[in-house]
Amino acid sequence: MTRPTAPASIRRRQRSALIMLVIAGTLNYLDRSTLSIANPLIRNELGLSIADMGLLLSAFLWAYAFAQLPGGALVDRVGPHRLLAAGLGLWSIAQAVAGFVTSFWQFSIARVFLGLGEAPMFSSAVRVVRDWYNVRDRGLPTGTWNCTSSLGPAIAPPILTVLMIGFGWRWMFGIMGLAGVVVAATWFLLYRDPTEEHFTDEERHYLTDGEEPRSQAPVRLAEWLGLFRFRTTWGLVLGFFGVVYMGWLYLAWLPGYLEMQRHMSIPKTGLVAAVPFAFGVVGSIGGGWIADWLMRRGFSPVNSRKIPVIVGLLGMVGFTVVAAETPSDFMAVAAISAALMFGASASGMSWALASVAAPANCTASLGAIQNFGGYLGGALAPTVTGFIVQASGSFTPALLVSAAIGLFSALMYLVVIRAAPITVAELDAVAGVDTARPTVQGP
Template identity: 35%
Template sequence: MRWAIIWLAFVGLTVNYLDRASISVALPFLGEDIHLTKTQEGLILAAFFWTYDFFQLAAGWYVDKVGPRRAFTIAAVWWSIFTAVTAAVHSFWTLVAARLLLGAGESPAPATSAKVVATWFPKRERGLATGIWDSGSRVGAVIAIPLVTGIIALAGWRVTFVIIGILGLAWALGWWKAYRDPAQHPKVSAAELEYINEGGARTADNDAEGAAKLPWRKLFGYRTVRGMMLGFFCLNSVIYFFITFFPSYLVDERGFSLLKLGFFGMIPGICAVVSGWLGGWVADRAIRRGVSVTRVRKTVIVVGMVGGSVIIAAVLVPQAWMALALLSLSYASLTFAGTGIWSLPADVAPSSAHVASIGGIQNFASNFAGILTPIMVGYLVDTTGSFVIPLSVIGGIALLGALNYLFVVGRIEPLPVPAAAIAKS
């Protein structure tokens, strides 16, 4: 049953990212209709992340309080409504408003999924389970390209957002009906429940005594948590290029037609999906063989982030196929690292009551990249006339992130809880 649950979460993340990525695919056509500059397009792409990021801290805390069932359902209904509302925009400012409201609704999704993995999976299976739900974000971005281009060709860009909004509402209903925590789920056998708990699932029964009393604000005092915040920011500085300006890069810089964009534009995303699953499988296999969790997580993350930096070379090669190959390698490397990054909240949380909170904290920091990257890329493209400088900058940030995980983030184990911190709570 645990695998059925995580695949359902995968579908939710697929719809979640389809909603946010569709604007990137539709933007070349939407922008022409309402007369947007590249700088305005960058601001629109960033607007989503202003509210998405702002609500991350509260979202993680909320998920830990009410649980994945209620949190994910409410979030999906919210984001689906404001995806559909995007079809009615008619100016720069109405589009900004729609994106702000969409960002607020989508904020609980990643922390909820991390909580699901921590609750349902033993430590030796967390990598693959994380890779599955996290790959939903890549699948959503991949299918957005052919789906949105196809609907635009047939019916125009406005219809796209209505259809995707309906998909989200349908998923929300399915999640509400299907999800329960393992101990309350009617289809979980006694043997599976024992397997989950004995394998180190983060539940109240497995928490250290008193750890759940650690105040939320105290999480920021840990060096490892601060390192996770900085490192995830570095990763997303590159990933959000693929989520935002990647279609425009292929069209404007490499001369792709609508047809070529719909076909070839899927390749990096497909590579990223496969690589995310591979990263999780490799990590789980190593942990089952006795390799320390610290060594496994740090190796996966650092190797992936160094590979992600090849985006620098992608903008320098002369041929479009060379650029596409290097961009595919970059994106795949980043998702390889991402499985390790999203496994960390379950690995280091002081108790089961802090898993989603730490997920929200690191995602809060990471999504400043969602705010800054589109604006930076759009501005520098307008200023320099090419993508060379902005992509060189974010490639360098990926290398900084690799160093951060090596030297700032500490051992990957549950963070110790000082008795004084509990006493003062």
């Protein structure tokens, strides 16, 4: 089929939106990393055990996970323009407030609000790509904004370690909160949803060619509930559970692993911990390029995304086992780097899969439902890891448990997610809504 070319006006909107998503996503992961980087200092000052820190790390994740369910539907109804700006503002204020806490419970409350504020970030991003890119071109931009899940942690150790050593861990939280308020204001002033724009026929053709007509109506409760009646939805939920579990084990505990298991100093950890996440940037962008390449070679929109996810998960599993078993510090860091490269590809293409697996007006909803399943795994990973390490005195069994969960999730992607996307007619049928509702050929 002929591949439509984006008009210059659309390309400008794409570039500006993608740049802002990368900045916001990077900040998102910098803010998530602050607690991990300051782990030893916070434990000493507040008198927390390793298990307490695992629970504290998970406080953000439980709030983030459960906020996904309403958050995705709100993105589809309100639009990323307003909702992402509000979320950015909320999480940045919560981040700044964390610099003033004096107890475990105060810190837990701040982390809960951080999770609530960050909840719309990636469902907004997947909706932005669905709105502004043709179906054949969504893999690479999805991989690009998703690379922030590796870029943020890659630059977090050196940046946050410098701030922490120079100003103290409390000021580190405050500075990051102020930066987030600036990013929130920038997004609100510069980004526009497609419903706020007027399109020419050429622009509309590029945005919708290759897909069924889009519904004019925002997602309704019956449609949102109807998504749960499809096996693809459950495949995404169960599959993403393992992707995020494995990713969050490293995100939450890699600095602690290097210090406790590999006996590295805090300054050295700040440098070494950045290396594996830098490889994740390559994996996320590379996975997006491969997905678009597969679709241009005739693979379906779903399969062109599902294959990189499965390969990525299997690669992450294999290299995590190597990291668990090797006595060499160099080999452990190299294996973790490879694991995070494959894992970032799996993560990015899971989001790209959500962008083609359901009707356009349900994109953020399906992506958020998937992310809910993922962050149930993400919320368990720090706590389970903390208890395993405290009980065994080693990270090795925690890494092996993570690998087993990843293998299960790869199987879910392989056998549960069907090759065809959920259509408007199918969703209308299970939701019991009017199948004659109006549709349009443009956003």
